Amino acid sequence: MLKVRALECRRGASLLMSDFNMSLEAGQLIHLQGANGTGKTSLLRIISGLSTQETGKVLWNDVDIRTAREDYSSNLIYIGHQPAIKDDLTVLENLTVSLKLNGVKVDIKRLEEALEVVGLARRKNLPARVLSQGQRRRLSLARLWLDQRPLWILDEPFNALDVQANKLLEERLDQHLVSSGMCILTSHHTPNIDKKLLTEVSLGL
Amino acid sequence: MKIAGILQALLWRDIKLAMRRQSDVVATLFFFVVAVSLFPLGIGSAPSLMHAIGPGVIWVAALLSSMLSLNRLFSSDYADGTLEQLLLVPMPLTLILAIKIFAHWIVAGLPLVILAPILGLQFDMGAKDIGILVLSLILGTPLLSLIGAIGAALILGMRGGGVLLAILVLPLYIPVLIFGAGAVTASVNGISPEGALSLIAAMLTLGVVFAPFAAAVALRISLE
Numbered sequence: 363m364l365k366v367r368a369l370e371c372r373r374g375a376s377l378l379m380s381d382f383n384m385s386l387e388a389g390q391l392i393h394l395q396g397a398n399g400t401g402k403t404s405l406l407r408i409i410s411g412l413s414t415q416e417t418g419k420v421l422w423n424d425v426d427i428r429t430a431r432e433d434y435s436s437n438l439i440y441i442g443h444q445p446a447i448k449d450d451l452t453v454l455e456n457l458t459v460s461l462k463l464n465g466v467k468v469d470i471k472r473l474e475e476a477l478e479v480v481g482l483a484r485r486k487n488l489p490a491r492v493l494s495q496g497q498r499r500r501l502s503l504a505r506l507w508l509d510q511r512p513l514w515i516l517d518e519p520f521n522a523l524d525v526q527a528n529k530l531l532e533e534r535l536d537q538h539l540v541s542s543g544m545c546i547l548t549s550h551h552t553p554n555i556d557k558k559l560l561t562e563v564s565l566g567l
Numbered sequence: 568m569k570i571a572g573i574l575q576a577l578l579w580r581d582i583k584l585a586m587r588r589q590s591d592v593v594a595t596l597f598f599f600v601v602a603v604s605l606f607p608l609g610i611g612s613a614p615s616l617m618h619a620i621g622p623g624v625i626w627v628a629a630l631l632s633s634m635l636s637l638n639r640l641f642s643s644d645y646a647d648g649t650l651e652q653l654l655l656v657p658m659p660l661t662l663i664l665a666i667k668i669f670a671h672w673i674v675a676g677l678p679l680v681i682l683a684p685i686l687g688l689q690f691d692m693g694a695k696d697i698g699i700l701v702l703s704l705i706l707g708t709p710l711l712s713l714i715g716a717i718g719a720a721l722i723l724g725m726r727g728g729g730v731l732l733a734i735l736v737l738p739l740y741i742p743v744l745i746f747g748a749g750a751v752t753a754s755v756n757g758i759s760p761e762g763a764l765s766l767i768a769a770m771l772t773l774g775v776v777f778a779p780f781a782a783a784v785a786l787r788i789s790l791e
Contacts (some may be wrong), residue, residue, distance in 0.1 A: 412651060413791055436657035444648025450587035451580075462576035463656050465569045 363387050364409070364513060364544065369418035371404055382418070384563060388512070388542040389537055391535065393552060396565030402548040403443065403517055405565065409546065410440040410515045422513075436465070440515045445502035449491035453482055456490050457504055466509050476507040479530070495522040506534055514538065516547040529554075573658055574666050581670035584643075591639065596678050599632040603686045614691055621690030622751030626707075627702065629679045630740050633708060636675040637715040637732060640667065641723050641786070650790070660786065665779040668716045669709075677709035692755065699754040699764075706767040707747040713771075713778035714739045720785035742770065 364386040365475055371378045378401030394402050407413040409420055411427050411434060420427045422502055427434045447456050456475065461468050477483045480500040485493070493501065499522045506514065532554050535545060539559045547553070553560070585592055610616060640786050644650040653663055687697040705731045718736040722728040750763035 410655065412654060432657045432659070435655045440651070440654065440655055442648055442651055444651070446652045447583060447650040448580075448647065448649060450584050454585075459576055459580045460652065464574055465573055465650070465657060557612075 363425060364546075365419075365424070366409065367419045367421065369405075369420070370416040371401055371408060372416055373401070379565060386513075386544050386546060389433060389539050389559060390561060391539055391553070391555065391559050392546040392561050392563055393488060394546065394563050394565060400566040402565055406440075406442075406515050406517050406546065406548065410438060411435065412440070415558045422473065434547065437511055438507060438513045438515065439509060439511050440517075441502055441505075441517055441519060444515045445498040447490045447493075447498050447501055450489060450502070452487050452489055453477065453493070453501055454486040456501060457508075460505055461508060472508060476504045479507055480504045480527070485537060485549040496524060496527065499523055500527055503531060506531075512543050514543065514545040514547070518548055518550075520549050520551065520553075570658060570662075573656065574662065577653075577663060577666045578670050581618060581667060585670070585674040591636065591676065592674055594673060595632045595636050596682060598635060599628050599679055599682060600686065602628040602631065604683060604689065607689070617690045618692075618755050621687070622700065622755060623748045625683060625686050625690070625749070626703075626744055626748040629683070629704060629708065630711060630737075630744055632679065633675055633711040634715060634733060634736060634740075636671070637712075637719045638729055638737070639681060640671050640719045642719075642728075645723055645790075650786075654787075654790065660783040661779045664716065664720075664782045664786070665775075668712050668779060668782070671716070672709045672712040676704075677711055679708055680704045682715060692751075696754045699760050700751045702746045703750045703760070703764060703767060706764065706771050707743050710743050710767065710771050710774045711740060714743070714772040716782040717778055717785055720782045720789060723786065723789040743767065746770075 364384060366384040369382040370380045371382070381404075384392065404413065408415050411431060422430070422434045422437065444460075446460070448459075451459065454477070456466055457473055458479065459480065474483060474486065477486050480503060482497060482501055482504070485497070490501065491496070499519075503519060519531060523531065528558050535553060536555050538545060539555070552562070603625055606620060607617065609622065609698045626685055641650060644653065654660060656663060680701060684697045687700050692700065715736050718732050718739070721735065722732050725731060746763040750760035750767070753760040753763060
């Protein structure tokens with residue numbers, strides 16, 4: 363279970379949030395909302411442990427994520443604004459490397475199935491530089507079908523995706539939540555999933 | 568076992584990426600060869616002169632060409648977001664950077680070591696002196712990658728980082744240069760190079776232990 367307690371976050375001189383509290387339980391999805399510049403990405407980066415806050419704490423199962431960084435990272439999938447794809451590696455190589463770096467056993471058949479699901483199977487041996495923005499996004503999301511981790515932190519995952527991929531991701535989110543996963547995401551439209559699982563959180567002072 | 572797998576995947580990735588961008592690797596090597604070859608053309612090629620400047624020239628050129636490729640150590644990973652993912656790999660950042668630095672040495676340092684004997688011949692060095700040259704570079708070039716990584720981590724994401732990197736890193740290279748070139752000069756003059764070589768080996772040991780840690784701290788600061 364993830365808890366955010368009395369968080370204060372600044373970017374330069376401006377105060378983005380103060381005394382911000384939030385908790386995320388198994389089977390729950392938090393949809394962060396807010397206008398541009400209200401600190402959605404900053405908050406996600408703090409929660410994932412990439413940035414540090416001014417004050418306050420982020421707790422994973424009641425342990426501060428700073429003190430148990432490695433244990434926390436192994437429970438977490440963070441997909442940021444940038445798709446984290448190497449242009450010089452092929453689609454398949456990109457996926458293999460990102461899984462291996464996270465200690466996931468790579469089974470080539472499952473990998474190809476996942477690429478099939480996200481619609482990149484025919485391009486698996488092409489260098490990633492030829493992919494379009496939407497295809498890049500699909501490739502970085504493919505990890506969600508292969509890596510079983512309880513907490514997903516997704517920054518604008520629906521960006522650049524077409525209608526069909528949108529639906530695909532929503533289905534995957536649903537599956538994840540039903541099998542008591544957790545997710546926190548930012549998005550400009552409300553994800554179309556079971557309303558009981560969805561919590562809206564608005565940012566902006 | 569899991570840790571070894573992760574580190575192996577990272578090493579494979581970095582070397583593979585360098586191999587897909589061979590022009591960068593070759594350009595650095597070309598710079599090394601040309602820079603060294605310019606000196607006899609400019610200064611003249613009297614044998615006594617060659618013996619005097621040879622070790623220093625080869626070492627300075629090795630140092631500069633190793634620095635040329637430092638920029639790439641983190642900047643491309645930073646630009647495409649893979650560096651963020653590396654920070655989230657469930658493993659100490661120090662270990663991850665140690666592997667990245669090792670990969671940098673294989674791509675940017677080891678080829679210099681391999682090319683050095685040919686350049687040594689250009690300066691009329693004997694077989695024994697060339698042996699010492701190679702040995703000093705084997706011990707010294709990893710140190711260049713280790714020290715350089717700290718600088719590269721510090722300047723990440725800054726504008727005009729390239730020049731700043733040189734200003735930051737070159738002074739730190741001075742001890743490596745002094746003892747590296749010193750070992751070869753000693754050997755050319757018939758003095759035992761053992762002292763200088765032992766000192767570089769000692770510095771390398773210190774570097775292997777502390778530099779990845781320092782680079783990890785610097786990287787976390789840069790990525791805040």
